[in-house]
Amino acid sequence: MDTTVTNNDAEGTTWGGGNKPLRASYGKLMMWFFILSDALTFSGFLAAYGFSRFKFIDAWPIADEVFTHVPFIHGNFPMIYVAFMTFVLIMSSVTMVLAVDAGHHLKHKSVAFYMFLTIIGGIIFVGSQGWEWATFIKGDYGAVETKGGKILQFVDTDGNRMALGDFAITQVGEREQHLNKNGVWFSDEAAPTTYSIEEVKAGFEATPNALIRIQTLTENGEKTVLSREESLAKLAKDGKLVVEGANLIHNEYGAPLFADFFFFITGFHGFHVFSGVMINIIIFFNVVLGTYERRGHYEMVEKVGLYWHFVDLVWVFVFTFFYLV
Amino acid sequence: MAHEHKLAIFRGTLKFKNNIQKIWGVLIFLSIITAVEVVLGIIKPEFLIETTFIRMKLLNWIFIILTIVKAYYITWDFMHMRDEVKGLRRAVVWTGIFLISYLVFILLTEGDYIFEVYNTGFQSWNF
Numbered sequence: 001m002d003t004t005v006t007n008n009d010a011e012g013t014t015w016g017g018g019n020k021p022l023r024a025s026y027g028k029l030m031m032w033f034f035i036l037s038d039a040l041t042f043s044g045f046l047a048a049y050g051f052s053r054f055k056f057i058d059a060w061p062i063a064d065e066v067f068t069h070v071p072f073i074h075g076n077f078p079m080i081y082v083a084f085m086t087f088v089l090i091m092s093s094v095t096m097v098l099a100v101d102a103g104h105h106l107k108h109k110s111v112a113f114y115m116f117l118t119i120i121g122g123i124i125f126v127g128s129q130g131w132e133w134a135t136f137i138k139g140d141y142g143a144v145e146t147k148g149g150k151i152l153q154f155v156d157t158d159g160n161r162m163a164l165g166d167f168a169i170t171q172v173g174e175r176e177q178h179l180n181k182n183g184v185w186f187s188d189e190a191a192p193t194t195y196s197i198e199e200v201k202a203g204f205e206a207t208p209n210a211l212i213r214i215q216t217l218t219e220n221g222e223k224t225v226l227s228r229e230e231s232l233a234k235l236a237k238d239g240k241l242v243v244e245g246a247n248l249i250h251n252e253y254g255a256p257l258f259a260d261f262f263f264f265i266t267g268f269h270g271f272h273v274f275s276g277v278m279i280n281i282i283i284f285f286n287v288v289l290g291t292y293e294r295r296g297h298y299e300m301v302e303k304v305g306l307y308w309h310f311v312d313l314v315w316v317f318v319f320t321f322f323y324l325v
Numbered sequence: 326m327a328h329e330h331k332l333a334i335f336r337g338t339l340k341f342k343n344n345i346q347k348i349w350g351v352l353i354f355l356s357i358i359t360a361v362e363v364v365l366g367i368i369k370p371e372f373l374i375e376t377t378f379i380r381m382k383l384l385n386w387i388f389i390i391l392t393i394v395k396a397y398y399i400t401w402d403f404m405h406m407r408d409e410v411k412g413l414r415r416a417v418v419w420t421g422i423f424l425i426s427y428l429v430f431i432l433l434t435e436g437d438y439i440f441e442v443y444n445t446g447f448q449s450w451n452f
Contacts, residue, residue, distance in 0.1 A: 022412050023409075039425075047432045051436040054440055094349070146452065305403075309400075312403070316396055317392060
């Protein structure tokens, strides 16, 4: 424990570590070092996201159309759930800072209580993020990928999105998933999509009010919708693969890079929240057991507090650059 | 361990009686900013989308500035940067601001250049 608690043995000896040039303890200073380096890691991710977005600035997915779901409720609610998650995280930041404040006044019970609320907030946030991931991976309407890796989505003549199931015609076929037990061990394929590309193409031709929406943005920042003739020609000529949901290779919402960055950035952040919850639980038990009561100060709570606020700080930026801008 | 807290925010125009009140005050302020961001993100006022300033929509400028404001209050009041000495504050904040601005600048410039190459090149990417 000597390494985690700087005590006053070395006080007054300039080179013995007792001097505090920045009037912050060793532990807090090291936490700031870590936070700064972690901030640079996150900004590296976000700047790389910006790079890829600028590279495809005229065809990037619109976040409002991607994240539209709220658990247990059907309908189109862009932003609402992410705003809720942001609020939960800010709220848990507040309970954390209240725990730190109670620690300064050596109020043992309130520290434990506020730490407990912080942990609950963190768990709600991680759970929500898991749900976001699941919804994103499962997909919404489905789309068709072209030979060049572009995504074609379907709308009706009023501009409402159409799911593949709305128009695809089921055909009788014998296509089975190729598994590696049926041939050479290194060769297999992903599970087949609900509809094959032939079924989608046949259904599209038979549905007069179906149109194709390509990724290119118009001047108003909306996706371009092709005319019926252009749509038929485009799907027949370039359509190659049915995409449902998103993974690291295919993404029904648009550029695969969007999904890659979504998984990477929110995943890395979610991992931070998860570790934060774990650390908070350890500190919570230390508080309950009276470790800091005996030590005479609650600086440990302050240090994990810094980390927890940092996680909140990062989310503020992820929220802006992934969901708003 | 009882630290002295600086209890005024907004450059001293809003003073709080104690630290706990300040925490709730900052929470209310941050919640208002988040609400404004979400409402703007949903209605997307046409004026803010049509007007651009240095090649970026006014709306996006607003989002980014509000984000930095939020980051400021989280760092200053929740992470107690307001109560630290100047040396620590500057060492952390300016290092971050300098390196991050530099990184963002070079990566966005490069991304824009690649977009131009794709956009004006002879090769068709849309097939």
